Amino acid sequence: MANVNPEDWFAARGWTPFPFQREVWAAMAAGHSGLLHATTGSGKTYAVWMGALTRACPAPGLQVLWLTPMRALAADTTRALALPLPDLAPAWQVGQRTGDTPSAERARQERRWPKALVTTPESLSLMLTREHARDELAGVHTVIVDEWHELLASKRGTQVQLALARLRRWNPGLVVWGLSATLGNLDEAMATLCGPGGQLVRGRIDKALVIDTLLPAEPGRFSWGGHLGAQMQQPVVDEVAKAETTLIFTNTRSQAEIWYQLLLEARPDWAGVVALHHGSLDRDTRDWVERGLKEGRLKAVVATSSLDLGVDFLPVERVLQIGSAKGVARLLQRAGRSGHAPGRASRVTLVPTNTLELVEAAAARRAALAGQVESRLAPDKPLDVLVQHLVTVALGGGFDAEALFDEVRSAPCYAGLTRAEFEWALAFVERGGDSLGAYPEYHRVQRDPDTGLWRVPDRSIARRHRLQVGTIVADATMTVQWVSGGKLGSIEESFIGRLSPGDHFVFAGRVLAYVRTQDMAALVRKASKPKGIVPAWAGSRMPLSSEMADAVQALLDAVDRGEASEPELQAAGPMLTTQQRLSLLPRPGRLVAETLVTREGHHLFLYPFGGRNVHIGLAQLLAWRLAHRVQGARPNTFSLSVNDYGLEIVAAEPPDLSALHDGSLFATGDLMADVLASLNSGALAQRRFREIARVAGLVFGGYPGAPKSLKQLQASSSLFWEVFRQYDRGNRLLGQAEQEVLAQELEMTRLRAVLDHMARTPLAVVPLQTASPFSLPLMVERLREQLSTEKLADRLARLLADAEQAAMDPAPAPRRRRRSPRRQA
Incomplete structure (x- = not known):
């Protein structure tokens, strides 16, 4: 499609491309892979999308894959990519394929694949399990990985690397570009995605960043976690009242539920124009909130990280951060939700919940303006992901073990994979290692004596594998729904297990009365009391990053020398002076x-x-x-x-x-x-092993409509843990559990x-x-x-x-x- 000219399309809209956009277009036209690092809202999407369009060829089938870390971003991204197609590529269509895509649409895609597909790492892995995956994906010449900083340090990023290694095997000329706004180790991040020889493009544009703090009237000499929360209620309400649309970020879902209630308690008249958004709410509810933000119908939305990635909400004027963001990258990501367009300033206002967070606020501003952004490191050859990938490619047409070993090692995460480790993983999926040989369901792949290829011989094994492809492992959840019908969302089973009929709890912005559990659903009715227990979700506390810790200590050093100039430090003065005194x-x-x-x-x-x-x-x-x-x-x-x-x-x-x-x-x-x-390292490792066992396919979460309970999953993983410890001490998944505890939890x-x-x-x-x-x-x-x-x-x-x-x-x-x-x- 040589007639694609991004310059003309930009000019027709009165836009002038930024230099970094032209640099990306030239690099992609020359067949180079790379990483584009630019401020949120600066035009990264069209930098790589126009570059992909210039690489288009007349061949039929799928040509471009756009990977997004969140399903919620897929629809927004699809609309943005479709916008220039009538002018630049009328024959092209952009499809969307995630866990939310209806089966009818999936079948339609498989009959005739679109030219470009917006999908997630999990859905791409599912595509690799298709028998004719090579025929369907060999024509892909460009892959865009959006929000690479979000995927890089997780097993989902490892999953992406393995998928890219497979695509490169089928198309050695594959061009891969990552997009990021908040990364400290850019060269390493680029090499992890693209391998050696990538091109780093920095999108330097003049975009104002404002980081300020909502100061409490009475910070006090002494403070503790949550001490200032109630005192900040009215100041937050006043700030929301001043703006057209405000995003209020919290660090946890519990905190989001609490602050939603605080807003409506102060301003009951805002019911219907103030909304709540977090990952446990029903998909229809989240879609309604996102549409309301885009259309400017909502006054404020209280949200967690479910809204701090990628989606363009142009009406958002202000961003408030409740409590410390704990990291510079997270703060910048959330600041970018306001002024999400070139030329508009991004502003984030920090709302301290204790007096020490005033010091963190000033430190965060210093670190952000100095560009001291956290680095993110990829996992080192996680074997549970490799085990899952072996079954995936065995389903997707089969594999030759020698060729696959080289292919896997071409993924940077597995560059150090030894032959012994690969052979162990292969033996594990072939016969369940040294301890599961008597159980046919763990004989997941077999070598075809005629072709020499390793394949999955059993349909039930294939179905089970496809149902739980992916590396996202959360505690078992239960649907929360009205007794009369209608879903509110999902909540961790362990929380519901502690409730008795009649207990009141806060969820989805409402106070609910628990009635009973039925078919893995918590049935509720409207509460008769105004207050209830706020659920605490697992893994909700975020630690202070090293960069933030260093910045806080540097500020305390300045205070000790009498150089406290920032308004936050003046407000924290009584506490800091008392610390010096005592x-x-x-x-x-x-x-x-x-x-x-x-x-x-x-x-x-x-x-x-x-x-x-x-x-x-x-x-x-x-x-x-x-x-x-x-x-x-x-x-x-x-x-x-x-x-x-x-x-x-x-x-x-x-x-x-x-x-x-x-x-x-x-x-x-x-x-x-x-x-x-x-x-108690054994207990910590055993808990970590539960996740590893599910990723590696040892523990099955159940079929649609009949999920297994948390107790069943824990019992299954505990059984494997004990079997391996007694009869298979060399099982490498045990060692991985211990390594992950040391590396990640501690x-x-x-x-x-x-x-x-x-x-x-x-x-x-x-x-x-x-x-x-x-x-x-x-x-x-x-x-x-x-x-x-x-x-x-x-x-x-x-x-x-x-x-x-x-x-x-x-x-x-x-x-x-x-x-x-x-x-x-």
Whole structure:
């Protein structure tokens, strides 16, 4: 289609292409793959789409694949790609194929494939399971991977790499382009998608970015998680009232449900123009919200990450972020939802829920404007994804083992795959490894003696595999629906399992009364009470990124030097001054340890700023070392608490802190052994194995209309775990589970770096007379797990009274601040 001229199409609309768009067009016309990194709303879509159109050929069949990480983006992307076709490629059609695509449309596509197809990684893998996959996909000459930063660090990104390796086998001239707006390690991200020799294009355009903060009237001297939430209700309502359309982002679905209720509580007249959007709501509800945003009919939408990717909502004027975004990339992604067009400013306003988040807000702005965006790393040869892929390609026409080994190793994630690892995976899908040989359902692929190709011999195995292709593994959910009929969405089965008939809970912006469970559905009716339990979804807490942690510490250092210029730091001044008065501010070059004796025991507080995930493992490790590595240590009982800034260890008996003072507590020499000894690593690995077993096809989630319950899935995965441990100790999926716990849940690499830093940093030990502003949130975090809401309120009132009295004391009791010498690295 040599007559395709993007310049003419742009000119006809009064547009002028940006230099980066022309650069992409030229690179794609020359057959180069690459990564386009540009600001949200700057024109990335038409940069790569026009390049794909210039590569079109007259051959029939599918030519371009557009991969999107979310089904919700597919319809919006399809409309954007279809817009220039009448002028540039009248014979072309753009199709859409996701889990939401009706079966009739799928059948129509298979009779005559469109020239371009917008799809997801899972749907592409399903296409690879088709018997004639090679005939249908060999003509694909261009693949666009949208929001590559979102896929890169997950197993879904690994799935994409394996699919691309298969497409390159069929078409060595395949051109692949990734799109991203928020990445720190661009060269590595590009190499992971395109292999060596890719072209990096940076879309530099003048786009204003405004990051400001909604300051609380009374931040206070002491604060804890959620402390400012109620105080910020009216300021948020006032900001929403000023704008035409506002997106209000929260970090969790629970928080989204709460803030939706808070908005309507303050402004009942906004019912119908304020909406809620998160991934557990029914698809029809989410579609209605998205249409309302596009058409400008909604005043505000409270949403989670379900709306922070890709979709263009031009009417959105303001973005509010409730609480810290915890990462620079996430903040920039959400800021880009406003001003989503070239030439329009993007503005995000941060809404702190505790006083320390004021410091995070100022740090986030500094880091964002300095371009300190987090890097994202791809998983290293996950074998569960490889096992699934072997069955996929065995269904899709079969494979030659020697050729497939080379093909898989061409995917960057598997460049280090050994022959032994590949042979193990092949044996595992052939006969279930060394322990499942007696069970035919795990003999999933067999070698055809006539052709030498490996194929799936059984239709039931094929059907089961196709039903659960993919790497997205969530806890089992139940549909929430009215007794009278009509779905509201889905909620985790474990939450519903804790309810009794008549209990009230908040979901989908409503207070509901649980009636009963029937056919894996939670039946509900309208509640008779105005309040209910807010569900807590699994995996909802996000840790502070390294870049954000460094930025926060740099700001605290400036405060310690009297250089607090940002308005957020002025607002946090009473808390920071009180911390200086009662203790010390943590900062680079000084590791602060606080000790306190209360009726609960002997408290040790440390502030490494390693993020919540690292601190979970670190607290366990340090407590274990205090109990086992200190010579002559007496039996002791420890309680632990962590947040993004620090950790608390509470001992029933006075602990020997000599290892703290000499630095041996932070040694990294026997780190791996100590971590495994200090944690219930077997339980953590077993929980991780549940996900691996489902990806690898060991555990089947059930047929449509008859899903298995969470208890059934857990029982099945636990059975495999025990069988492998007893009869197949060499099973590599067991080792993968342990590796993923260390790498992902405990962030072992970061944990080691944090320990090294702690060992090198001069230590300042401050004996406290009462809780400091930095230690109080850790105490509250621990007490929340132990006490009812009423008892927590009483205990907190006493803690605050003592702390406020100490803060106002004109002559506080002298404290000895011990500085421990350390060996310098």
